[in-house]
Amino acid sequence: MKLEELKLGPRDEKQLAELISRFGFKSWPKEAARDTAPPPAASPLPVRADPEERRYETLFEEADLARWVKDLEAAELVAFDTETTSLDPMQARLVGMSFSVLAGRAAYLPLAHNYAGAPGQLGVERALALLKPWLENEARRKLGQNIKYDQHVLANHGVALRGVAHDTLLESYVLESHARHDMDSLATRHLGLKTLTYDEVTGTGVGRIPFEQVDVARAAAYAAEDADLTLRIHHALLPKLEAAEKLLYVYGSIELPAREVLFRMERDGVLIDAAQLEAMSHELGQKMLELENKAHKEAGQPFNLGSPKQIAEIFFEKKGMPVIKKTPSGAPSTDEDVLERLALDHPLAKMLLDYREISKLKSTYTDKLPKMVNPRTGRVHTNYGQATAVTGRLASNDPNLQNIPVRTPEGRRIREAFVASRGNAIVSADYSQVELRIMAHISEDENLLRAFAAGEDIHRATAAEVFGRSLRDVTSEERRYAKVINFGLIYGMSAFGLAQQLGLERATAQAYIASYFTRYPAVAKYMEETRKTARERGYVETVFGRRLWLPEIKSSNPARRGGAERAAINAPMQGTAADLIKLAMIAVRGWLDRERLSTKLIMQVHDELVLEAPDAELDRVRAEIPELMSGVAKLKVPLVVDVGSGQNWEKAH
DNA sequence: TAAGTCACG
DNA sequence: ACGTACGTGACTTAT
Numbered sequence: 001m002k003l004e005e006l007k008l009g010p011r012d013e014k015q016l017a018e019l020i021s022r023f024g025f026k027s028w029p030k031e032a033a034r035d036t037a038p039p040p041a042a043s044p045l046p047v048r049a050d051p052e053e054r055r056y057e058t059l060f061e062e063a064d065l066a067r068w069v070k071d072l073e074a075a076e077l078v079a080f081d082t083e084t085t086s087l088d089p090m091q092a093r094l095v096g097m098s099f100s101v102l103a104g105r106a107a108y109l110p111l112a113h114n115y116a117g118a119p120g121q122l123g124v125e126r127a128l129a130l131l132k133p134w135l136e137n138e139a140r141r142k143l144g145q146n147i148k149y150d151q152h153v154l155a156n157h158g159v160a161l162r163g164v165a166h167d168t169l170l171e172s173y174v175l176e177s178h179a180r181h182d183m184d185s186l187a188t189r190h191l192g193l194k195t196l197t198y199d200e201v202t203g204t205g206v207g208r209i210p211f212e213q214v215d216v217a218r219a220a221a222y223a224a225e226d227a228d229l230t231l232r233i234h235h236a237l238l239p240k241l242e243a244a245e246k247l248l249y250v251y252g253s254i255e256l257p258a259r260e261v262l263f264r265m266e267r268d269g270v271l272i273d274a275a276q277l278e279a280m281s282h283e284l285g286q287k288m289l290e291l292e293n294k295a296h297k298e299a300g301q302p303f304n305l306g307s308p309k310q311i312a313e314i315f316f317e318k319k320g321m322p323v324i325k326k327t328p329s330g331a332p333s334t335d336e337d338v339l340e341r342l343a344l345d346h347p348l349a350k351m352l353l354d355y356r357e358i359s360k361l362k363s364t365y366t367d368k369l370p371k372m373v374n375p376r377t378g379r380v381h382t383n384y385g386q387a388t389a390v391t392g393r394l395a396s397n398d399p400n401l402q403n404i405p406v407r408t409p410e411g412r413r414i415r416e417a418f419v420a421s422r423g424n425a426i427v428s429a430d431y432s433q434v435e436l437r438i439m440a441h442i443s444e445d446e447n448l449l450r451a452f453a454a455g456e457d458i459h460r461a462t463a464a465e466v467f468g469r470s471l472r473d474v475t476s477e478e479r480r481y482a483k484v485i486n487f488g489l490i491y492g493m494s495a496f497g498l499a500q501q502l503g504l505e506r507a508t509a510q511a512y513i514a515s516y517f518t519r520y521p522a523v524a525k526y527m528e529e530t531r532k533t534a535r536e537r538g539y540v541e542t543v544f545g546r547r548l549w550l551p552e553i554k555s556s557n558p559a560r561r562g563g564a565e566r567a568a569i570n571a572p573m574q575g576t577a578a579d580l581i582k583l584a585m586i587a588v589r590g591w592l593d594r595e596r597l598s599t600k601l602i603m604q605v606h607d608e609l610v611l612e613a614p615d616a617e618l619d620r621v622r623a624e625i626p627e628l629m630s631g632v633a634k635l636k637v638p639l640v641v642d643v644g645s646g647q648n649w650e651k652a653h
Numbered sequence: 654t655a656a657g658t659c660a661c662g
Numbered sequence: 663a664c665g666t667a668c669g670t671g672a673c674t675t676a677t
Contacts, residue, residue, distance in 0.1 A: 400671045403661035491667030559665055570668040606662045
């Protein structure tokens, strides 16, 4: 599959038909499904009449595997799963593999089970030698449940998995992003079957054993079932996607190709200057000790500065500071907002604020990141969760590279440790004000569209409208207020929330909101329409048709219902932005491949792409990436992209 | 394991 | 009268 062929609009039927034939989709509905549509017809692919009838084999001999390889080569689509030594995709080694070509029929290939009395097995090397031609053949279509993981495992053994046609994780995510997507949940929801779970096979907690110590017969029952059920779940889910044109687009033209891009980003990793971070850790540790001593002295007693409970005792009981707000459980809050207010009168609160900032940086970043460097590659490899965020965004974990500090000077020193390798530069390209632009596009508010078309500073423009000034008369404080209002709009704010954020009377905040909606009436209409749509259909959509379900939109609990309404307002904007940057990643990766460039995509931070470019490619990359990112969709507003480069991530901003 | 807090967009 | 800005992941403390 060539990535560049997947840049199509959701309603380009001819190209969509082409796409469908490439993915081998079986049918194409005349109309997109409505939410009231009946459940889709049964899968056209073969499913055994009796779902309980299963024929699972365990492959011990080379002849057994050779017979299966023949079937794999001949099959239209093969469900495939790996069993491994670790959940860390970059560390995991193969213990076994399973395959299914037909619902109810599957094989487990034990390779490296290692316990007293374990049966003889083929071994990883011999098995991969036999399987490699199939695994690496783009034309042999494979299916998995979170197959990005299996692709890493195979890559750890020098095998380049090709021909990934489907992933049940992504199918489920596109259909119901809010639901669980683990195998057990999918089997229960879509097949009405109870599965053997990983925990049941390996145990939990201290009793957990590594998969290589799991009895082969038991492992076979588990692993073969996984492959079997993956295929059956696919047969259940793909028709549902095919019945809704836009969902099929999101799945086939956004999520599946993005999956491959994410694999490469994770694999390539990012270079950090571990020594620099370690030196910083030492420095921060010294500062923490100093602040701790100062705070203990000020408090008149030692206490654990990391314990909100102990802080509350000192602050609110011993010192009699006012309780400004409470946590959800009713305890007095000591969060940043509270400490900032208390700091006006109490030096101890300021000390704690300083301590919190430093300890956060140390414990989460400067201590941890150096330990996350992969010894083989010398780089840090995050894992991007592609089915985690309900809105369509990615999530980054182990380590999270999407929350690296940037807002404070001390924090930005951590960004300086994200560096380019010798002869390369870091390039950062981010969408400017993308969610507000999407709000303008969806609401079609003339005033907002005009401001973006004119290239105005959007917060300044908002301030001019809300406060009745000319653009040049807007004060910096008015602009700051307008910026808060703009963020609030994206989050579905209330007058109460705005007042709290700006430290105003609620009535004043309400007046600002009223003024905003007078000047941008189509935005007000959009907000109301979105609430209505959410109530009527139970979901909202992004510009590309990604669906976000809101199970609590009709809740009788006003707090829950209100939360669902705010999520409904936010989701089209956050989700469309997520769609756009995924399309951009696909476009960028396609361009780099076509042009045979060595530049790597190394990070995605929601509205920003970070690349590592050889010096010889830097000029081309700096020129082309913004064009590619801007060009992924033609909205009613320009998509502006800012680009920068430098020796480290901080300098590239 | 839950709660509280805080890093990011 | 009530609760009150969207979406994440990770760390520490306390149970």
